[in-house]
Structures are given as structure tokens and as C-alpha cells.
Amino acid sequence: MAARAAANPRASFVAIERRKKWGDDLQQKLARTGATNVDILMGDANELIRTFDEATFDAVHIHFPDPWWKRRHLRRRLLDRHFVTEVARVLKPGCAAYVQTDVLDYAKVVLFRFEGSGWFENVAGPLEYTNWREEIPEKSLREMRCERDGTPFVQMKFVRRETGIDAGKLERTTG
Numbered sequence: 265m266a267a268r269a270a271a272n273p274r275a276s277f278v279a280i281e282r283r284k285k286w287g288d289d290l291q292q293k294l295a296r297t298g299a300t301n302v303d304i305l306m307g308d309a310n311e312l313i314r315t316f317d318e319a320t321f322d323a324v325h326i327h328f329p330d331p332w333w334k335r336r337h338l339r340r341r342l343l344d345r346h347f348v349t350e351v352a353r354v355l356k357p358g359c360a361a362y363v364q365t366d367v368l369d370y371a372k373v374v375l376f377r378f379e380g381s382g383w384f385e386n387v388a389g390p391l392e393y394t395n396w397r398e399e400i401p402e403k404s405l406r407e408m409r410c411e412r413d414g415t416p417f418v419q420m421k422f423v424r425r426e427t428g429i430d431a432g433k434l435e436r437t438t439g
């Protein structure tokens with residue numbers, strides 16, 4: 265995030281993190297690079313995304329969302345149907361959501377969620393992964409760790425359609 269903000273000084277970023285340690289960590293990195301173009305919001309992304317107006321963002325990035333492995337915790341996964349609809353609501357039409365994960369089962373769910381929502385087109389084709397390295401050269405911490413350790417991970421890019429296909433209305437959800 266800090267590297268991306270520094271590389272794109274004319275863009276404005278919003279970073280959402282719920283753990284204070286990581287929020288402070290980002291704050292320190294930004295201070296070191298001198299970047300002033302990031303608002304850090306502390307809290308649950310699922311709730312905070314609902315506070316933004318429709319078509320606010322030119323891109324949404326979700327890097328290595330927590331997998332919540334245990335069956336009884338699966339419902340805590342960030343990328344459920346409601347969250348994907350919120351991503352569609354806050355993204356400008358024609359703009360993209362970028363997701364990467366090293367949990368391949370979760371990746372398949374992400375493909376189904378975005379494509380099945382009717383609001384997004386997978387740029388790589390149905391149920392395919394992509395590679396956005398050339399488009400986004402800055403790597404997240406986890407991404408660097410995966411590369412260092414040889415852990416496979418996948419990247420996905422979904423473009424927000426002008427109108428949803430067989431999709432419900434994009435209304436701000438609550439709760």
C-alpha cells in the first residue's frame with residue numbers, strides 16, 4: 265500500500281484495516297515515504313464499505329483476504345455475496361476489482377461470487393485467473409512472502425459492468 269501510494273502521488277487511496285498493529289505499521293511506512301495520499305480507516309471492511317457513496321472508487325483491491333479455514337468460521341470470510349455487491353456499488357462502472365489469494369479453494373469461491381453477481385466481467389474469461397504484474401508492479405507484503413517462499417497464489421481482475429446482468433438493484437445495504 266505504501267509503495268503503491270508513493271508510486272502514484274496524484275491518486276488518493278483509502279486503506280481499510282481492522283488490526284491496530286497493521287494500521288500503525290502502514291502509518292509509519294507512509295510517514296517514512298512522505299506519502300500523504302492515503303486515508304487509513306480502522307475497522308471492519310464489511311461495515312466501512314457501506315459508508316461510501318455509489319461509484320466512488322476507480323479501483324478496489326483485496327489482497328490475501330483472511331481464509332478462515334475452519335468450517336464454522338467460513339461465514340466470516342470477507343468476500344461473500346453482500347460484500348461483492350457493495351464492491352459493485354462503490355466502484356465506478358468500467359473500473360476494476362483486483363483480488364489475489366494463496367488459498368486456491370477461496371479463489372474459486374471468489375470467481376463464482378464476482379462472476380455470479382452479474383455485476384462483473386472477469387477480464388481473463390470465465391473462471392480464469394489473470395496476472396496484473398505489469399499493470400500493478402508494487403507488491404503487497406504477503407505477495408512478496410509468497411514469492412520468497414515459493415507459495416503459489418493467484419490473481420483475479422473483475423471489471424464492473426455498466427449494468428448488472430440478472431442482478432438485483434445496487435442499494436446500500438445495512439447490518
Ligand SMILES: C[S@@+](CC[C@H](N)C(=O)[O-])C[C@H]1O[C@@H](n2cnc3c(N)ncnc32)[C@H](O)[C@@H]1O
Binds near residue numbers: 286308310
Ligand atoms: C493475510 S493479511 C494480508 C495483508 C495485506 N493485504 C497483504 O497482502 O500483505 C489479511 C489482512 O486483512 C485484514 N482483515 C481481514 N479481514 C478484515 C476485515 N473484515 N476488515 C478489515 N481488515 C480485515 C487483517 O487484519 C490482515 O491485516
